[in-house]
Amino acid sequence: MTRRRIFSGARPTGRQHIGNYLGALQNWVKLQDKYECIYCIVDIHALTSLEDTKQLQGNIHEMILDWLAVGLDPEKSILFVQSHVPQVMELHTLLSMITPLGWLLRVPTFKEKVKLQPNNVNYGLVGYPVLQTSDIALYKAEVVPVGEDQLPHLELAREITRRFNSLFGYTFPEPQGKLTSYPMVVGLDGKDKMSKQAGNDIELALTPEETRKKIMTAFTDPARRYRTDAGHPEVCNVYKLMTYFDRLKTEGIAGQCRSAEIGCVDCKLALAEAINSELKPVREKRAELAADPKSIAAILNDGAKKARSIARKTLKEVKKNMGLI
Numbered sequence: 089m090t091r092r093r094i095f096s097g098a099r100p101t102g103r104q105h106i107g108n109y110l111g112a113l114q115n116w117v118k119l120q121d122k123y124e125c126i127y128c129i130v131d132i133h134a135l136t137s138l139e140d141t142k143q144l145q146g147n148i149h150e151m152i153l154d155w156l157a158v159g160l161d162p163e164k165s166i167l168f169v170q171s172h173v174p175q176v177m178e179l180h181t182l183l184s185m186i187t188p189l190g191w192l193l194r195v196p197t198f199k200e201k202v203k204l205q206p207n208n209v210n211y212g213l214v215g216y217p218v219l220q221t222s223d224i225a226l227y228k229a230e231v232v233p234v235g236e237d238q239l240p241h242l243e244l245a246r247e248i249t250r251r252f253n254s255l256f257g258y259t260f261p262e263p264q265g266k267l268t269s270y271p272m273v274v275g276l277d278g279k280d281k282m283s284k285q286a287g288n289d290i291e292l293a294l295t296p297e298e299t300r301k302k303i304m305t306a307f308t309d310p311a312r313r314y315r316t317d318a319g320h321p322e323v324c325n326v327y328k329l330m331t332y333f334d335r336l337k338t339e340g341i342a343g344q345c346r347s348a349e350i351g352c353v354d355c356k357l358a359l360a361e362a363i364n365s366e367l368k369p370v371r372e373k374r375a376e377l378a379a380d381p382k383s384i385a386a387i388l389n390d391g392a393k394k395a396r397s398i399a400r401k402t403l404k405e406v407k408k409n410m411g412l413i
Contacts, residue, residue, distance in 0.1 A: 127160060132176070231264050320346070
């Protein structure tokens with residue numbers, strides 16, 4: 089029985105943090121055993137908001153190290169960099185010819201980006217969803233893992249492929265969303281989503297001591313001013329993070345927190361221990377991979393070769409159906 093094909097990608101932001109790990113990477117690893125998976129580092133997408141590209145290659149290298157360290161397997165999945173398969177830019181151009189501008193201007197993320205970068209509202213930013221659709225359609229992916237909040241973005245990709253099929257005959261499967269549980273991991277500031285940009289993240293590649301130091305800066309229960317005050321674990325971000333890494337401890341910690349048997353420092357130390365314990369094999373594998381950069385380059389080159397093989401066939405079919413050949 090042929091396994092269904094999945095596509096997913098991420099912008100090269102460099103070293104991955106716990107939010108990436110809990111929100112996407114763990115799920116990607118599990119999907120490898122049930123689907124034909126294609127995972128892409130989308131460097132062209134990054135250019136829509138990246139004005140300084142000096143760190144781009146370094147970020148790609150750091151990201152693939154983390155992907156491989158957590159369990160993405162080049163023997164099970166195709167792992168590659170978006171720009172290494174130039175057919176995606178060509179398909180992006182062809183799909184842009186049949187995508188109404190009004191569809192793109194209504195995309196909520198476009199409006200958000202305009203507010204964030206008012207001095208850099210570029211053509212690529214408007215056409216971002218078309219390139220995103222090209223990523224999926226080029227490999228004829230049938231399934232895209234998404235959180236519920238991302239379904240509207242996927243629906244636009246479905247509309248574009250549906251329009252293409254209607255105009256030129258069936259070419260692309262309409263990608264179906266695979267709803268997955270993507271926890272919204274709050275950063276160490278206790279306010280915003282964990283992100284490198286906000287500086288509230290915990291990178292997977294930190295040393296155990298660096299992890300402890302980071303966690304000791306985390307905000308906890310705002311109502312608990314003194315060690316003797318009763319705590320409220322349900323509003324504490326440190327406790328929430330603990331539920332992701334050591335569920336067995338959380339129930340006991342909750343009771344001890346409410347009765348003031350333990351303080352916030354105790355909870356932070358317990359969280360650091362839980363994170364360091366889970367990430368120990370990940371960090372060991374990462375160090376091993378980092379010591380052999382040629383193997384990383386070989387993995388990406390092999391992934392791009394496999395991806396290009398699929399892409400060439402798709403693009404030939406697209407051009408034939410459009411009357412270009």
